[in-house]
Amino acid sequence: MKTVMAEHAGFCFGVKRAVDAIERALTKTPEVWTIGLPIHNPQEVARLEALGLRVAESAEDIPGGARVLIRAHGEPLEVFGRLKAKGVEVEDMTCPFVKKAQDMAEELSRQNYHVVLLGDKNHPEIKGILGHTVKPGDVEVVADEQEASQVTRHGRIALVSQTTQREERLAKVAGILSVKCSELHVCNTICKATAERQEAARDLVRNNDIDGVVLIGGKQSANTGKLRDIIASEGVNVLWIEDEKELADNQEWFTGKNRIGIAAGASTPGWLIDKVTKAIAHK
Ligand code: SF4
Structure with a gap:
């Protein structure tokens, strides 16, 4: 099976910066906390949790003395105040x-x-x-x-x-x-990242003579959902999956298709895109 990748797919600048910071911090300390999920991608969250990421529901749930990383979405000022009062170490990775x-x-x-x-x-x-x-x-x-x-x-x-x-x-x-x-x-x-991924998805389906698009991203990811809508509105068949394991459940989707476009939301990690792309290429 031939694959064509959208020009812009996967992590945006702000998400990559925050994920890199979590990984960096975890080389120095066994646990790093975020308030809420750092990224709307369950596979990437699971990978980071295996390295030592801990996800709290709110600032109150974070133990004193912990190291906290503020995710790319940012937090209200009063949350910074509450964290300071707790005496935790804060690294602010709010996207610029x-x-x-x-x-x-x-x-x-x-x-x-x-x-x-x-x-x-x-x-x-x-x-x-x-x-x-x-x-x-x-x-x-x-x-x-x-x-x-x-x-x-x-x-x-x-x-x-x-x-x-x-x-x-x-x-x-x-x-x-x-x-x-x-x-x-x-x-x-x-921010241009969202528009770039949407434009790239449009360009992928309009200019590449493809038979369908495999869209990779978390099912809770709003920006991936918007990509699905854009691709579908162009009249192109789209298969939205989170990882390569879902390909096995969708064998019939590939029947009669030879050239597949690949798109991914701003919260989809590169390693997941690579795995899915390789699995499709071997079909
Ligand atoms: S504003 Fe949001 S979409 Fe844009 S780079 Fe930052 S985190 Fe990514």
């Missing part, structure tokens, strides 16, 4: 692109803007950005254009985006908010 969104939200809320965050209010990244604003009553989260249209009038609005939003949506929400205030400050804090 997420940090920029946190800093903008913090600075603009200090300047008395009404801060509107475009994103998913349940996503840890948005919770972290929210936790950097200085006036909790003067900030709100909108998921889309419809929710943006519910924002009431304010003198000055600052619009800050979750890093994984689409630019078209940010532009539309900015247009809606612009008539609700006398001054609108728009921060384009969207």
Whole structure:
């Protein structure tokens, strides 16, 4: 079976930086803690847990004296305060692109803007950005254009985006908010990694004469889910798997196919992509 890899697939810069930091830390200490999963990929989490990663539900669950690594999504300021009070050692691996969104939200809320965050209010990244604003009553989260249209009038609005939003949506929400205030400050804090992987998936199915795409990524990974939607919307057959073992359960999917595209979400490690690609090539 022939395989064609999407131009951008697998770990983005911020996730790779955090995973590398966990591995580095585990060469110096037997245990490293994160609050929440460091990555939406069960196979990579299992690999890191075997090396000594411990995942806590919250700062309260981390034992005193532990070493804690802040994952790429970041954390609210008060979590840093609670960790400091516990006397744990903290290594902040918040992705620099997420940090920029946190800093903008913090600075603009200090300047008395009404801060509107475009994103998913349940996503840890948005919770972290929210936790950097200085006036909790003067900030709100909108998921889309419809929710943006519910924002009431304010003198000055600052619009800050979750890093994984689409630019078209940010532009539309900015247009809606612009008539609700006398001054609108728009921060384009969207990271290119997500868009690059989506563009690469589109390019893979449009320009490579393939019979289907094997998409590799955690089933809980939202960015992998978006890649699946994009590929399916191009009318191409997509098989979403987490690892090479799932190929055996999907033998019939490969029947009649000769050329397979391979795409992977920003949370899929390279070693997993290699394993799946090799297994497909041997079919
Ligand atoms: S998707 Fe972008 S912002 Fe998010 S962790 Fe990766 S590089 Fe950072």
